[in-house]
Amino acid sequence: MKFYVREYKKEEYENWDKFIAEKSINGTFLQMRKFLSYHPEERFMDASKMIYDEKNNLAAVCPACMIIDNGRKIFFSHKGSTYGGILFDKKNYTVEKVLEIIRTLERQLIEDGFQELWLKITPTLFSQEADDLLKYCLCHEKYDEYKELNLYVDLQNCKEDMISNLAQGKRTNVHNCEKRGLILKKLERYAEIMEFHEILKETLSKYGLSPIHTVDELWDFKINRLTRECDFYGIYDNTKMIAGSMMFYFLSAGTAHTQYLCARHEYDTLSPMTYMYYCMMKEAKLRGFRKISWGITTEHLGLEINSGLTKSKEAFGSTYANNGIFHKFLY
Numbered sequence: 001m002k003f004y005v006r007e008y009k010k011e012e013y014e015n016w017d018k019f020i021a022e023k024s025i026n027g028t029f030l031q032m033r034k035f036l037s038y039h040p041e042e043r044f045m046d047a048s049k050m051i052y053d054e055k056n057n058l059a060a061v062c063p064a065c066m067i068i069d070n071g072r073k074i075f076f077s078h079k080g081s082t083y084g085g086i087l088f089d090k091k092n093y094t095v096e097k098v099l100e101i102i103r104t105l106e107r108q109l110i111e112d113g114f115q116e117l118w119l120k121i122t123p124t125l126f127s128q129e130a131d132d133l134l135k136y137c138l139c140h141e142k143y144d145e146y147k148e149l150n151l152y153v154d155l156q157n158c159k160e161d162m163i164s165n166l167a168q169g170k171r172t173n174v175h176n177c178e179k180r181g182l183i184l185k186k187l188e189r190y191a192e193i194m195e196f197h198e199i200l201k202e203t204l205s206k207y208g209l210s211p212i213h214t215v216d217e218l219w220d221f222k223i224n225r226l227t228r229e230c231d232f233y234g235i236y237d238n239t240k241m242i243a244g245s246m247m248f249y250f251l252s253a254g255t256a257h258t259q260y261l262c263a264r265h266e267y268d269t270l271s272p273m274t275y276m277y278y279c280m281m282k283e284a285k286l287r288g289f290r291k292i293s294w295g296i297t298t299e300h301l302g303l304e305i306n307s308g309l310t311k312s313k314e315a316f317g318s319t320y321a322n323n324g325i326f327h328k329f330l331y
Helices: 010-022 095-111 131-140 168-180 190-206 215-225 272-288 306-314
Strands: 001-005 049-054 057-064 067-070 072-075 114-121 144-154 183-186 230-237 239-252 255-263 292-298 318-330
Touching: 001 095, 010 057, 049 095, 057 095, 095 131, 131 144, 131 318, 144 306, 168 272, 183 272, 190 215, 190 230, 190 239, 190 255, 215 230, 230 272, 239 272, 255 272, 272 292
Parallel strands: 072 114, 255 292
Antiparallel strands: 001 049, 049 057, 067 072, 114 318, 144 292, 144 318, 183 230, 230 239, 239 255
16 A cells, blocks of 8 residues: 655645544544644644545544754654644554555655654543554654653542542542532633633642643633533632633543643642542543543653652552653654
8 A cells, every 4th residue: 555645734624623533543632623723823833744545545644843953853743732643544554554654754754854753642541542553663663762651540440439549648638628618610601711720820830830821722622622622620619719620521532631730829738639630530430431531740751750740640549551752863
């Protein structure tokens, strides 16, 4: 089977998203144009590719941007999303075809002057199909592999009494929050999203960080771009929001994911963040999700472990998955 590559063009918006939604086995809304296009055009130099078979059928896509670093031209999939990678049609997900698609993409990138590439592939947690074949083929083609550690809870194997899955310290935190009368509420209004964003800024500022998304971008996700794929929640002490969460839903994979978790610093002794984790576990289970992902607990391409964060997430009865990042020098 022969393949060839075309540059993504704006007029392919609908074809791209339709391919990911209806045909790809490892594509998610995070790689769709309805999500990626929230970025202003000037933020990234788009370099996305569409790979076709010899019958002109779309076989795979690769969302990406171009980066110039110390004069080197780098193909990065993708800086504008948590994941990028190569997204395959089921009928093209065989050893022979995956290898040929990778080689075809590389030849085109070399022709385009790219000197290296990075692929942050979709984790199995969020895919319809396990990523073992893709990982093998990339290693076969001499890619360097980096692994980030992602913690999640297997809700199908949780005890029915959800709190019994937590470590003793976390159970005490939850009981204290329940005694205080804290309540969970879904956030529906712009003013609520704004308040959530303020708490998020406060939480991230402790680490010298700022939110990736603005309030308007979060609101746009909720009411336009990701109406089925995201929700916002708040923990309230009477009428005051003291903690919040943004949830992503990978519907075809049956996985909920906590994209953001935050709490007001003045309530640290009560630990409303613990209560939010617990409430999100219950909410995900109630909605029929099989897993809830807490995200990664590693830094610098997985080479450094955030021990405190890892131990905290382990205390919710979590287990482990790897997120794969692959790198190769083309010449």
